[in-house]
Amino acid sequence: MTIKTVSIVGLGALGILFGHHLSKRMPKGSLRIVADKGRVEKYRNEHVYCNGKRCDFHFITPEEIVEPADLVLFTVKNEGLNDAIHAVRNHIGKNTIILSALNGITSEAVIGETYGMDKILYCVAQGMDAVKVKNELTYENMGMLCFGERNAEMNSEKVQAVAAFFDEMSVPYEVVPDMYKHLWSKFMLNVGVNQTVAVHESNYGEIQKAGKARDMMIAAMREVMLLSEKEGIPLTEEDIDYWLEVLSKLSPEGKPSMAQDVEAKRYSEVELFSGTVLKMGEKHGVSTPVNKEFYERIKAIESNYN
Template identity: 40%
Template sequence: MYNVLVIGAGAMGLLYAAQLSSSEKINVCFGASGERYKRLKDHIFIFNEKKYDFKVIDIENYSDKPFDLVIVAVKFFQLDESIRNLYKLIGENTVFVSLLNGLDSEDIIANMYGEERVVYSMTVGMDSVRNADGSVTCENFGKLVFGAKKANQIKNVKLVKSIFDTAKVAYEIPENIMKSIWWKFMVNVGINQASAVLGLNYGGFQKSEAARAPMLGLMKEVILISQYENINLNEDEDLNVKWFKVLHSLSPTAKTSMLQDIEAKRKTEVEIFAGKVIKLANKHGIDTPYNKIFFEIIKGIESSYL
């Protein structure tokens, strides 16, 4: 029996909790603390119109056996607070999987709990949407892409693979996980930020060359920086082929997470997208005009409601 803890009950957390709970050999629960625990402990989770009665544990008062896998599925700016008090829940062989966007979440978790507990990962191809009533709908489940950055993480890859095989959840283990993570970073910098400013769902970008233009401008700046970071994304393969194949597989009515955040008047993750691009560009003496202007626009939109 595998014990899996999910931190974060949004669209991504519920997507994976629902899939993993399909196996009787996997026990899935959510973890929270303080006021969030009080709100979630009697909550009925709804995924694709099906109700799930997931157990919610109080992280601060947990005293049962440690979890095999901890899936972190919060927003980046919530990461530190969300994982700060997990010591009671983890054991010698507990593994962390981060579903967070950006380039830094695994390193933050590793610094707190040890690099030997982490796998590096990213998600791709899902179009899960959190609705106004808190339910989640998803047409394409996508897959988790994960791997080891260092030799002491190979055992973690084997554990996650075993758990996902048990529940028949889609995944991929690439040869170069860091290039995969950078590819997803490129995608998020482009589609998330362009959609947030233009107010378009995936269908808007599937149909309109004019809409795709700023998206591509944002992405090409990431490709440029990747050359300086020894990641070496390729415009023809990684953008024109791989990304467009994924884009046209997504539900045209679905929306990016950043557009959902703006529509719900929530804080966005622009700091880990355009903000990170600008920081890396400054490091290497590169100009990234698309990301500079999108950073200012999105911060301006946020300031109108935050």
């Protein structure tokens, strides 16, 4: 199994970042950006930029008939997942490998309902400090993609194929043995950092230093840690320390996606973060006051949008 063709659906921060990186290394046409006609027209008219350089993307609309891709990468927001699943139907074949870089802990299962869990590797994107303003993306740290099988099989054919491709393309990555736990761990990070920076209208620098914002972030993460024990995927303080180390290396001026959404007056993924935590807390009888505060404050901010 060798990866020669890649399809990406979703030109948010991650789609632009990894799409631009791959477009400079893959033959023209072997990297395909899947988008509807309206978006393609907009991208072609306004162009897309990454660190000041114009991206040279090959666009494909969902209706076009193409050879199935060897690798499909989902980089949409959670609310766009169902449309994205439908959009890539012509790109999924018998041997296609699927990676989902979405936030949260459910996208793999949702995609698997349509295309089969046998095609999916669990994946999280971490360590990037990209900021997207309209059609321009800037970043200092590219971060990496962590991926693997749910069952801790380190050397499956799919894992080996993706690792070999990323090596060839100089994509930073890590194969993680307990990938489902790592997915939960990343969810814990997102619940903390995304919501904290959003409600404080700040950046990574605010949570890299001691103070109220950092304390609130860690408290929100600990609420997820308690829930993870109830769900049979126990996270620990070591997992929190791991993410604090990751955060310490990001550009202080960078900010996570939810903070960028609030700044641009876009509706955020609050239901995916504190919304999910509140539902799990109710399910298990676990108090989650920090996430309750996050949920109420972000909903209040969004209620003032036009």
